[in-house]
Amino acid sequence: MHMNYPLLNVPERPAKPRQSGLTMVMDKGLSLRQVEDFIEVAGVHTDIVKLGWATSHVTPNLKEKLALYKSAGIPTYFGGTLFEAFIIRNQFSDYQRILDQYGMEYAEVSDGSIEIEHDLKCNYIKELAKQVTVISEVGSKDAAKIFAPYKWIKLMQAELEAGSWKVIAEAREGGNVGIYRGSGEVREGLVDEILTQIPEETIIWExxxxxxxxxxxxxxxxxxxxxxxxxxxxxxxETIRLGLRGDTFDFFLNQTK
Amino acid sequence: MHMNYPLLNVPERPAKPRQSGLTMVMDKGLSLRQVEDFIEVAGVHTDIVKLGWATSHVTPNLKEKLALYKSAGIPTYFGGTLFEAFIIRNQFSDYQRILDQYGMEYAEVSDGSIEIEHDLKCNYIKELAKQVTVISEVGSKDAAKIFAPYKWIKLMQAELEAGSWKVIAEAREGGNVGIYRGSGEVREGLVDEILTQIPEETIIWExxxxxxxxxxxxxxxxxxxxxxxxxxxxxxxETIRLGLRGDTFDFFLNQTK
Amino acid sequence: MHMNYPLLNVPERPAKPRQSGLTMVMDKGLSLRQVEDFIEVAGVHTDIVKLGWATSHVTPNLKEKLALYKSAGIPTYFGGTLFEAFIIRNQFSDYQRILDQYGMEYAEVSDGSIEIEHDLKCNYIKELAKQVTVISEVGSKDAAKIFAPYKWIKLMQAELEAGSWKVIAEAREGGNVGIYRGSGEVREGLVDEILTQIPEETIIWExxxxxxxxxxxxxxxxxxxxxxxxxxxxxxxETIRLGLRGDTFDFFLNQTK
Known part of the structure; x- marks a missing residue:
């Protein structure tokens, strides 16, 4: 799909809509024309777009932007920090209303910036799952809050059971918390252990x-x-996924030998 | 202003034009369409735009760009390095002419790349203040030139007295000199000491x-x-200012309790 | 050329097309409108555009993009990793065909991700030089593969003799391999030694x-x-080349004294 040359033995990518191989993109304030440009180049490779944290609150062009993504067949959702901003103010029903008002089909439930009982978080997932497709996020935005692997697994399992379509493993825009060390290095043991218990296609790794x-x-x-x-x-x-950038060039060649 | 949701207890931001809460943006070579996109998304949150250092010298679309910003009600000014490039060549009167020729209403006076007697710098501020609104900058672009806090204060005071509307504390595009260490870390003692003597609304911190x-x-x-x-x-x-990003989420909640 | 002010004693830049003072730009997925914006602002300062590694394979707008650059008089070429992807699959004749099919006038020959006898690489240069202008690249994308200076010189000399118009010294998009250490620091001794043997105008330094x-x-x-x-x-x-940014401000002033 959308490959310009007759290159042999390139890894296969499933067609959209797909359950694995997803690319979730963060829009932190694109203009309408920038959204059009993005769709022209990368729309075919993009599965879902997050309007990062609460940026949608201060973006002048929100309705038009959501309409642009929708017309390109790319679902959107508001970042979890927006959900948390409503929750901490006891405005959950306002949040449900704005999801309707903006015609959202997805929502994120997270607790990266607030402390919340996990049962309560799962209740929000259940409640919102009646209204939209829920993506929930595990992991704190606070670099000092580190969970043991068994806890990540327990939280992810409970959220999937509560009705999350996918669980997101937290990293922030910078990629320096959650499943990563402050340096950006992957907490490899953590990821390996999560994968022994949680099906990999249900996780989106930031x-x-x-x-x-x-x-x-x-x-x-x-x-x-x-x-x-x-x-x-x-x-x-996309080129890294296909073994067509230096970083994975050898890796995929060795696999297809 | 331009907030899409009924979120309660969000910090207040004064309307433009304002004397504090300013956001000064650096344009280092946007196209006309990129300027339009910027204005669409961020114009309402932007108080003034600097055409970084001497980038305006080699930008093909300068007059049209300045007109675009003007029509959106956003003042612009040329980076201080351009001023210095004229000064070091003994072309101050040429500089005054180009400010007129391009209809500039603001100008920056700095000495980040040149050595200049401070009395002379203050004279340039006085002279230009007859023509435009002057912003002056304190601090060197050379990481090795570090001033003691009392000197920062003395320079800032003299420049405000000479007629500067605001003084800028130097950091460059990278944020790694002046009020910061090479690592980007704030020189906290320096900032604290400056604030004991200089009214905070007269300073723009890069x-x-x-x-x-x-x-x-x-x-x-x-x-x-x-x-x-x-x-x-x-x-x-803007979301950080409003406590709507992870970094200041707790901070503002605790303040409004 | 395209300088807006009457600034004296600014270093001269030759007009395009030129053999030295080249700026080679990497496009890793611009939209058509972004290419137009780029040309508006930077076209006059840009000598040649590389469509980075194999990004052109998954870019939906390839033919139109190439036409845009062409109409602005800016030559383009596909990144060397695309050449290597065809070579490793024994599809060299397919590669020659796509160069024709897309009307390419330049091509890169590299071995940053594959192991290839240097005689064979030089044969590819010779062969392609019958069809297009060849740029060849020396240096591995693998940070662990470090060549001695005499080897860089030998490789560059052989490739220029085989018909390369210019040789590129490898650095990747990140600037952290080849002629640089992992930190981005220049391998100064290496560059100095190369310059004792290879004419500087034949090298493009990434x-x-x-x-x-x-x-x-x-x-x-x-x-x-x-x-x-x-x-x-x-x-x-362009401002750094002209001594109009802090980094080279003093340097060029001292030269013209």
Whole structure:
């Protein structure tokens, strides 16, 4: 799909809509024309777009932007921090109303910036799942809050059971918390242990840095679900998935031998 | 203003034109269409745009670009390095002429790359203040030239007395000199000491890195004046000012309790 | 050329087309409108555009994009990794066909991701030089593969003799391999030794980081050939070449004294 040359033995990518091989992109304030440009170049490679954290609150062109993505067949959702901003103010019903008002079909439930009982978080997932498709996020935005692997697994399992379509492993825009060390290095033991218990196609790994994308593609394959990809990095990521950038060039050649 | 949801207890931002809470943006070579896109998304949150250092010298679309910003009600000025390039060549009167020729209403006076007697710098401020609104900058672009806090204060005071509307604390595009260490870390003692003597609303702190913005917002509040913000970072900065990004989420909640 | 002010004693830049002072830009997935914006601002300062590695394979708008650059008089070529992807699959004749099919006038021959006998690489240069203007690249994308200076010289000499118009010194998009250490620092001894044997105007130094650009401009002058420049960094680079940014402000003033 949308490959210009007759190159042989390139890894296969499933067609959209797909359950694995997802690319989730972060829009943190694109203009309408920039959204059109993004769709022209990267729309075919993009599965879903997150309007990062609460940026949608201060973006003048919100309705028009959502309409543009919709007309290109790309679902959108508001970042989890927006959900948390409503929850901490006891405005959950207002949040449900704005989801309707903007015609949202997806919503994120997270607790990256607030403390919340996990049962209560799962209740929000259940409640919102009646209204939209829910994506929930595990992991704190606070670099000092580190969970043991068994806890990540327990939280992810409970959220999937509560009705999350996918669970996101937290990294922020910078890729320096959650499943990563402050340096951006992957907490490899954590990821390995999560994968012993949680089906890999149900997880979206936030991986904004190239080295993080490469690491996950080498571990799980071309069709790993990756998130927090910057708009201009979707084309580069697609080449890494296909073994057509230096970083995975050898890796996929050795696999197809 | 331009907030899409009924979120309660969000810090207030004064309407433009304002004396504090300024966001100064650096344009280092946007096309006309990119300027239009920027204005669409971030114009309402932007107080003034600097055409970085001497980039305006080699930009083909200068007159049209200045007209675009003007029609959106956003003042512009040429970076201080351009002023210095004219001064070091003994072309001050040429500089005054180009300010007129391009209809500039603001100008920056700096000595980040040249050595100049401070009395002479203040004379340039006085002279240009007859023609335009002057912003002056304190601090060297040379990482090896570090001034003691009392000197920063003395220079800032003299420049404000000479007629500067605001003084800028130097950081460059990278945020790694002047009020910051090479690592980007704030020279906290320096900032604290400056604030004992200089009214905070008269200072614009260059703060290109997110951590620097967060630090100043936590110190001074939502309505601190910040500069050298990249065009695509104005929306993210606005959410940090409002406590709607992870970095200041707790901070403002605790304040409104 | 395209300088807006009557600034005296600014270093001269030759007019395009030129053999030295080249700026080679990396396009890793621009939309058509972004290409138009780039040309508007930076076209006059850009000598040649590389469609990075194999990004052209997954870019939906390839033919239209190539036509846009062509109409602006800016030559283009596909990144060397695309050449290597065809070679490793024994599809060299397919590669020759796509060069024709897309009307390419330049091609890169590299071995950054594959192992190939140097005689064979030179044969590819000879063969392609019958069809297009060849640029060849020396240096591995693998940070662990470090060549001694005499080897760089030998490879460059052989490739120029085989018919390369220019040789590129490898750095990748990140600027952290080949002629640089992992930190981005220049391997100064290596560059010095290369320059004792290879004419500087035949080399394009990949230099994506500002500090790397500054280093080469101070070593070789305003009109050094630099590559892997990001589209938004062409205007900033041009000011560094002209001594109109802090980094080279003093350097060129001292030269013209």
């Amino acid at each position: 991986a904004p840095q190239k080295e993080q994308q490469v690491w996950f593609i080498k571990l799980i394959g071309s069709n790993v679900n990756l998130g927090n990809i910057a708009p201009a990095e979707v084309i580069p990521l | 703060a290109p890195q997110k951590e620097q913005q967060v630090w100043f917002i936590k110190l001074i509040g939502s309505n601190v004046n910040l500069g050298n913000i990249a065009p695509a970072e104005v929306i993210p900065l | 230099a994506p980081q500002k500090e790397q650009q500054v280093w080469f401009i101070k070593l070789i002058g305003s009109n050094v050939n630099l590559g892997n420049i990001a589209p938004a960094e062409v205007i900033p680079l």
